[in-house]
Amino acid sequence: xxxxxxxxxxxxxxxxxxxxxxxxxxxxxxxxxxxxxxxxxxxxxxxxxxxxxxxxxxxxxxxxxxxxxxxxxxxxxxxxxxxxxxxxxxxxxxxxxxxxxxxxxxxxxxxxxxxxxxxxxxxxxxxxxxxxxxxxxxxxxxxxxxxxxxxxxxxxxxxxxxxxxxxxxxxxxxxxx
Numbered sequence: 001x002x003x004x005x006x007x008x009x010x011x012x013x014x015x016x017x018x019x020x021x022x023x024x025x026x027x028x029x030x031x032x033x034x035x036x037x038x039x040x041x042x043x044x045x046x047x048x049x050x051x052x053x054x055x056x057x058x059x060x061x062x063x064x065x066x067x068x069x070x071x072x073x074x075x076x077x078x079x080x081x082x083x084x085x086x087x088x089x090x091x092x093x094x095x096x097x098x099x100x101x102x103x104x105x106x107x108x109x110x111x112x113x114x115x116x117x118x119x120x121x122x123x124x125x126x127x128x129x130x131x132x133x134x135x136x137x138x139x140x141x142x143x144x145x146x147x148x149x150x151x152x153x154x155x156x157x158x159x160x161x162x163x164x165x166x167x168x169x170x171x172x173x174x175x176x177x
Contacts (some may be wrong), residue, residue, distance in 0.1 A: 024140075040173070060090060060139060061111035066099045075099075080145075082138040084173075091132050091171040093146065093164060097121075100172050110176055117174040129161040131171035136161075 041135055066075045081088040088110070100106065101119045107114060122128055136143035136156040143150050146164050149157040 060141075062090070064090075064100075065107040065109075066096060069099050069101075080135070080139055080142045081174075082135045082142075084134075086175065087133055088174040088176070089135060089171065090174065091128070091135055091142075091146070093167055093169045093170060097170040097172070100170075105177070106174075108174065108176065115176050117176045120173040120175075122171045122173075125162070125165050128165045128169055128171045129158075131173075132156070132161050132164055132169060135171075 014021050039072075053086060059063045060080055061078050063131070064077045066077060068075065077096060079092065081090045085151075100119050100121050102119060105116045105118050108117045109115075110117075122131060132146065132148065133156045136146075136148050136150060137154055140150060143156060146169070148160040148164060151157065164177075
């Protein structure tokens, strides 16, 4: 049987406060999963692991194999990427991004092949908004998923980019080995 302190501790982890910004203390919205996101991710993970099919849909998606920094649990996460030469640019507003740290390598599945990739993580506003702008220009679905409007010329809305960062967005550069 768990003690009262242990129960409070688990409860406190479940109800973390929202990130606050500015002098007003206004809470910024956290990223929300789309309805059926877990089911969609399961299907996409399977397709990305299937030879032949993975080459087609893998042109925009990479699978990350992430280990939780506290829990040690393994997570398999399909994410959109933008290629910059030999490097991959990804971004997320979700908490799993905290498990990617600069200087550490993770396993990825890129175009059907599993390999290691070095990680460079960014959380500062200038880097995150610049990376998100690049990804939004390259992939309108990424912009839509992250609620970033695009102007007629394809330029992402600066206020939306700032709002994504303020809500906890992070960006990462992966260098496959």
